[in-house]
Amino acid sequence: MKKFSLFFLIMLLLPVNAGCLGAVPLDAYKYVSSLGVDIGESKAYSITFLVQSEANESSTQSAAGEALVLGADGDDLFDAITTAHMGAPYQLNFERLNTIIFSKEAAEAGCLEKLGRVALNALNIRQSVKLLICLCPAQTYLQGMAGAGMQNMTKLQQSLLKNYNEEGISPIINYSLVHEAAEGGRIDPVLSLGALDTSAAQAAKAESAALSSEAGEKNGEGSEKTGQEGQTSQEAEAQYTTEGVLRFGGMSIYASGAALFDRWQFAGVLNGFDTRFLLMGRGEFQRGRLQVPYGDDRLTIFLANTGLYETEMELGEVPKARVSLLFTCEVLQDDQGVSEAGWEQGLRQAVEEYLEAEISRVFARCQALNSDAMGMGRVASRHFSTVEEWEAYNWKTKYPQMEASFHVRLTPLDENITSGLE
Amino acid sequence: MSSPDGGRIGLQETAYMLGVPLYINAVFTFESHYAYPGGNSSYIWVPAGVLLSLGLFLLVSGAMQRAKANTLGELYDKGLGKIGGRICMAELAALLLIAGLAAMLRFISMLYTYVFVRSVYSSISLWIMGAVCILAFWGMETIGRLSKLLGIILLVTMLVNLILPAESYELYRLYPLPGNQWEEIGAYSLRHIFTLLPVFLGGLSMAESLHGRACVKKAGCIGGIGAAVLAFLTQLCISLTYGYQDLSAIYFPLYRLDMDMLQEGYFFRLDKISLFLWLAAELVAAAYFLFAASRIAGQELGLKNSRPAVAAFSVLLSCALFYERSGGYWLVERVKSWLDLYGWLLLLPGLLAACIGALRHGSHKEKEREIYEKV
Numbered sequence: 191m192k193k194f195s196l197f198f199l200i201m202l203l204l205p206v207n208a209g210c211l212g213a214v215p216l217d218a219y220k221y222v223s224s225l226g227v228d229i230g231e232s233k234a235y236s237i238t239f240l241v242q243s244e245a246n247e248s249s250t251q252s253a254a255g256e257a258l259v260l261g262a263d264g265d266d267l268f269d270a271i272t273t274a275h276m277g278a279p280y281q282l283n284f285e286r287l288n289t290i291i292f293s294k295e296a297a298e299a300g301c302l303e304k305l306g307r308v309a310l311n312a313l314n315i316r317q318s319v320k321l322l323i324c325l326c327p328a329q330t331y332l333q334g335m336a337g338a339g340m341q342n343m344t345k346l347q348q349s350l351l352k353n354y355n356e357e358g359i360s361p362i363i364n365y366s367l368v369h370e371a372a373e374g375g376r377i378d379p380v381l382s383l384g385a386l387d388t389s390a391a392q393a394a395k396a397e398s399a400a401l402s403s404e405a406g407e408k409n410g411e412g413s414e415k416t417g418q419e420g421q422t423s424q425e426a427e428a429q430y431t432t433e434g435v436l437r438f439g440g441m442s443i444y445a446s447g448a449a450l451f452d453r454w455q456f457a458g459v460l461n462g463f464d465t466r467f468l469l470m471g472r473g474e475f476q477r478g479r480l481q482v483p484y485g486d487d488r489l490t491i492f493l494a495n496t497g498l499y500e501t502e503m504e505l506g507e508v509p510k511a512r513v514s515l516l517f518t519c520e521v522l523q524d525d526q527g528v529s530e531a532g533w534e535q536g537l538r539q540a541v542e543e544y545l546e547a548e549i550s551r552v553f554a555r556c557q558a559l560n561s562d563a564m565g566m567g568r569v570a571s572r573h574f575s576t577v578e579e580w581e582a583y584n585w586k587t588k589y590p591q592m593e594a595s596f597h598v599r600l601t602p603l604d605e606n607i608t609s610g611l612e
Numbered sequence: 613m614s615s616p617d618g619g620r621i622g623l624q625e626t627a628y629m630l631g632v633p634l635y636i637n638a639v640f641t642f643e644s645h646y647a648y649p650g651g652n653s654s655y656i657w658v659p660a661g662v663l664l665s666l667g668l669f670l671l672v673s674g675a676m677q678r679a680k681a682n683t684l685g686e687l688y689d690k691g692l693g694k695i696g697g698r699i700c701m702a703e704l705a706a707l708l709l710i711a712g713l714a715a716m717l718r719f720i721s722m723l724y725t726y727v728f729v730r731s732v733y734s735s736i737s738l739w740i741m742g743a744v745c746i747l748a749f750w751g752m753e754t755i756g757r758l759s760k761l762l763g764i765i766l767l768v769t770m771l772v773n774l775i776l777p778a779e780s781y782e783l784y785r786l787y788p789l790p791g792n793q794w795e796e797i798g799a800y801s802l803r804h805i806f807t808l809l810p811v812f813l814g815g816l817s818m819a820e821s822l823h824g825r826a827c828v829k830k831a832g833c834i835g836g837i838g839a840a841v842l843a844f845l846t847q848l849c850i851s852l853t854y855g856y857q858d859l860s861a862i863y864f865p866l867y868r869l870d871m872d873m874l875q876e877g878y879f880f881r882l883d884k885i886s887l888f889l890w891l892a893a894e895l896v897a898a899a900y901f902l903f904a905a906s907r908i909a910g911q912e913l914g915l916k917n918s919r920p921a922v923a924a925f926s927v928l929l930s931c932a933l934f935y936e937r938s939g940g941y942w943l944v945e946r947v948k949s950w951l952d953l954y955g956w957l958l959l960l961p962g963l964l965a966a967c968i969g970a971l972r973h974g975s976h977k978e979k980e981r982e983i984y985e986k987v
Contacts, residue, residue, distance in 0.1 A: 311725055317871040351875060366858075366871040374855045376784065565784075574788035577651035577856060 219283040220258070224335060226291045226328030227301050230263035235301065237261055237270035238329040239282060240336055257336035261329060267308055284313045288347065289320045290365070291384065293328040294449075294456070302379075303454035306369060317366040320350070323449035323456070324384040334386055334443035350382055350445050358469050358478035359446045359462030372454045375585060377565030380468065383447035383459055387432045433461050450561040453586075457559035460552065467552040470515060470545070471564040471596065473499035479522060482544050484537070490523040491541065496601070501569040505583070511566055511594040513549075519600040533602070542598045549596040562589050619753030619821065623831050626822045628763035629756045630815050631835030633711075633897035635766070637807040638662050638843040640894070641714045644862055646952055647800070651791025652856035655847035659840040660797070661804030666836035668805065668960075669812035672967060673829045676816065679970035682825060684816040685911060691969030692962070700962045701912050704813055705905040707959060709925060710951065711810045712901025713932055716740060717944075719894045720933065722864055727884060737933040740895070745926040747899035748906065749919060752821055755903055758896050766893045770842060773869065773886050774849045780872035781852035791856060806955030812836070813963070814904030817911075902926065 226238035238261035260278065264270025271282060292301055302321070310317060324331040335346060353360035361380045363371075371379040431437065432444055446462035460468055469475040477494040498516035503509060519541070521533070556563040567585045574580040621629070638658050647654055672687070681687040684704070688697035723736050747754055790797065812832050819825045850865045853872050859865055867883055906921035915921065936944040 312729070314729065317868060318873060320874075354874075362874050364872070364874060366868070367874075370855055370858050370872075373857045373861075375857075376855070568784040568787075571784065571787040572789075575790065576788055576793055577791055580788045 218281050220278070220280045221283050221286040223257075223286055224289045224291060224332055225284075225287060226261070226293070226332045227296045227305075228293045228328045229295050229299060233263040233269065234265045235267075235270065235296070236263050236329065237267060237274075238332045239274060240332045241282070242286065259329075259332055259336045266304070267313075271313075284315045287315050287319050289322055291322045291324055291328045291331055293331075294323060294325050294459075296328065297323050297449065297456040300455065302368070302451070302456070303372075305365070306372065306454065310365070317369070318364045320347075320362065320364050320382070321368055322350075322382045322384050322445065323459075324386070324443075325459075326386040330386055331384055331443055334441065345441060346443065346445065353445060353462075355476045356478065357462075358466040358475045360465060361448050361469065361474070372451065375453075376562075376567035376571050378453060378457075378561045378563055379451040380472075380561075380563045381449040381451070382445050383449045384443060384445045385432075385447075386443055387437055388442055389431045389436045389438070448563070450556060450559055450563050452560045457561045458555075460555070464552050464555070467545075467548045468556070468563055470598075471513065471549045471553055473501075473515070475517075482541050484540065487525045489521065489525075489537075489541070492520040492522050493517045493600075494520075501566070503566070503569045503573070505570060505573050505588075507588070507591070509566070509570060509588050509592045511569065511592065512597065513594060514597045514599070515549075516599045516601065517545075519602055538600055542600055545598040545600075546596045549598070550594070553594055553596070557590060557592065560586075560590060562586070564594075566592060566594065619751050619756075621753055621756035621822060623823070623827055623834075625756030625760050626815065626828060626831035627834040627838070628759040629752075629835075629900055630811055630832055631838045632759045632763050632766065632893050633715075633811045633900050634662055634665075634808060634835060634839035635842050636715050636890075636894050636897040637711060637811065638804070638839060639846050639866065640718050640864075640890070641711075641807050642804065643948075643952070644860055644865065646949070648856050648859040650796060650856075651788065652786075652851050652859055653790040653792040653797050653800075655844055655851050656790060657792075657797045657800035657804065658847045659844040660801040661808055662836055662840040662843055664801050665805045665808040665812060666832065666840070668809055668963070669816070669832050669836070670829070672813070672816060672963060673825060673832070675967035675971055676825055679974040681970060683819045684813055685908070687816075687970050688962075688966045690973050691966035691971075697966070698912055700966060701817070701908050703958065703962065704810065704817065705908040705912075707806075707810045707955075708814050708901045708905040708908070709929065710955075711807045712744075712898045712905075713929060714807055714948070715894055716744070716898050716929070716933065717936060718864070719891055722867065722887065723891070725863060726867060726887065733937040734934060737930070737937075740891075740898075741926065741930045741933060743895045744898040744902060744929075745922065747895060748902040748922045748926070751918070752818065752903060752907075755896060755899050759900070762893050762896055765889065767838075767842065769886060769889045770846065773866075773882070774845055776882070777849075777853065777870040777873050780870075780874075781849065783852065785853070785855045786851055803952060803956055806951060806959060809956075809959055809963075810901070814901070814908075817908055818904060902929065 221242045222239045223242045224240035228236040230236035238259060241258040241260060243256040243258055260274055262270045262273035264273055274282065290305065350360060350362055354362040360382050363379065363381055368379045371377045433446060448460045448465045448468055450457045450460065466475060466478055466480065475495055479490060479492050481488045481490050494517060496516045496518055500514045501511055503511045553564060566589065570585050571580055574583065638661065676687045679687055679690050681690055685697065685701050688700045692700060720733065720736050720740055724733055728736055815822065815828045815832055819828045822828045822831065846866060849869065853869055854862065854865055862868060867887060870883060902922060902925055903918065906918040906925055909921040910918040
């Protein structure tokens with residue numbers, strides 16, 4: 191038995207020697223942690239690499255490691271890598287690639303589908319790589335990520351998970367799931383949405399303050415803005431704030447909202463507020479806080495998923511779906527001091543109706559964009575026993591006519607809090 | 613009592629020695645583009661293929677008992693005569709080598725694609741073939757005991773591999789349920805026995821070294837049912853992770869089982885380590901096929917030692933491995949596709965004819981004896 195155990199041990203240790211096959215010294219590599227895709231100027235695409243490096247004493251970077259940004263234009267990813275290698279004293283390694291970021295323009299130009307045709311294995315890119323669409327150029331987004339070395343990169347990853355699990359304001363998806371959604375025809379891809387908020391940075395804030403005082407002076411002189419100019423200014427403000435709201439401190443980049451797709455084709459975006467209802471309709475909402483209009487005031491509630499999400503569907507030329515959801519609910523702030531009796535006598539029903547109306551509104555928005563973001567196709571496919579029948583039904587042609595009703599039930603999580611007791 | 617060629621092993625070792633190659637060939641040999649395009653019901657037909665092979669194995673084992681044949685070679689001789697028996701045993705040796713080769717080709721491709729991207733195919737092939745040849749050279753005792761050692765580890769690793777990505781499993785991916793027509797599922801199961809049944813038949817051909825036919829029968833049942841259950845769990849988890857469209861385009865879905873996970877954890881990057889553990893199991897499985905084929909060749913050629921045949925078949929297998937990547941790729945692919953569809957036809961007719969022939973021969977002999985006793 192000793193002989194066999196020894197042989198077995200040798201067999202298990204053999205893989206250790208595997209590094210000798212095609213070995214490359216570790217210091218010859220630099221690990222790419224994020225990759226950005228923009229529309230290029232000299233070639234079809236502009237690819238940016240956020241490269242992780244060891245922390246350098248002379249640099250001001252964090253202990254998490256130094257972050258370098260380099261990029262090149264290319265007709266495809268491989269072309270850009272070749273160009274980037276020309277000026278880099280190291281080899282780019284993609285094994286640790288965590289996120290691929292597409293600018294909105296690149297997504298509109300069909301870059302996501304082209305990524306679907308890239309042999310990821312050839313670059314050792316894992317299919318679990320996260321995908322994100324950003325409203326600003328991907329290069330700018332990556333520069334924002336590189337601001338504090340690799341710390342921002344780690345923070346963004348945490349932020350994405352937190353936004354998905356704790357707030358419900360952002361979906362989270364990886365390449366494998368996007369591929370399944372786009373090719374499978376049962377659910378359309380919904381990607382995380384990112385943007386840049388220059389108001390968050392102190393320097394930018396001061397600059398913005400100076401600009402606004404200048405503008406104020408000009409206004410004082412009596413110059414009139416045209417309606418178009420006003421709109422442009424609003425757009426600019428929305429683009430360089432967090433969804434139109436000024437934010438102070440933190441990273442200039444943020445992730446909130448969802449990018450909707452019709453198969454591989456970019457269809458539109460939802461903000462963080464609407465994303466909550468999208469996730470509810472998909473049955474993926476975990477928990478989050480929500481402000482609900484109540485009389486002249488607003489009620490702040492906390493909702494948490496109970497796992498009860500049921501969809502019944504009748505198929506036909508016009509499919510009809512009835513989605514039932516159950517959440518636990520907690521009142522976090524109630525300025526009007528509604529009693530427990532008040533909660534049971536009308537308020538709960540009002541909140542349920544509000545949620546149903548909002549989910550229906552977001553569903554209609556997705557339907558108008560021909561994006562089955564709520565994944566109704568998943569339920570439709572249950573009515574078929576063979577792939578032939580399912581494919582012959584051609585779900586995506588039926589989806590635009592589909593009628594869906596949402597039925598939300600709330601159950602109090604903590605009756606003491608709901609009744610105003612601490 | 614002299615020890616047979618390659619040694620002698622007990623019930624547990626035999627069960628693992630049959631179970632490990634059965635599981636490896638059940639899950640690792642079929643091509644995605646062949647198995648999934650029309651829908652995914654692999655979690656039905658893969659274990660069904662193992663159970664169908666087990667059923668045929670029990671049938672043959674029963675026929676051997678009725679015909680009082682100690683090994684499969686004797687059954688063939690009794691059922692089809694000396695020449696017919698030898699032809700069928702030669703065919704079985706060839707099918708054992710092909711069944712071993714099928715999994716080896718897949719594993720070498722996996723290593724080449726997923727791990728040693730910068731390496732060359734031939735060096736990986738040499739590395740694999742070398743280990744398989746040594747194991748087969750050492751004989752049945754080595755293979756049996758290593759199977760037992762590895763079988764437990766493989767079982768635990770597989771269960772860990774299947775449990776870790778549980779958060780990404782979604783029931784809707786199983787729909788449309790069952791996906792394929794029932795006739796198609798039956799056809800897939802039947803075709804799959806081509807790489808599975810030789811495992812059982814190899815065991816029956818070496819029954820003398822495995823404490824007899826009854827012991828092989830018991831070990832085959834344990835190994836077969838264990839492999840079927842594990843194959844079912846594996847294919848079910850794969851089906852809960854990927855829909856049929858994705859599966860058709862993934863070379864080896866089991867390797868990518870944890871790619872749907874959104875939150876990375878400590879165990880997230882276990883795939884390469886798992887691949888090497890599967891590879892260790894594959895080395896033992898391939899050694900079993902090589903040794904069983906060599907043992908048959910040795911017996912039929914009247915050699916007392918199987919080692920010359922092991923050496924010869926190792927060279928043959930190495931040539932086959934190199935041939936695929938040195939210009940013969942399309943021919944090998946064409947042969948593989950043909951065998952996937954019609955390989956079972958090479959296996960079943962001879963086997964069933966031998967069973968029927970041996971049973972008739974046995975009943976004829978019994979009648980003769982009854983008449984003789986009466987007289």
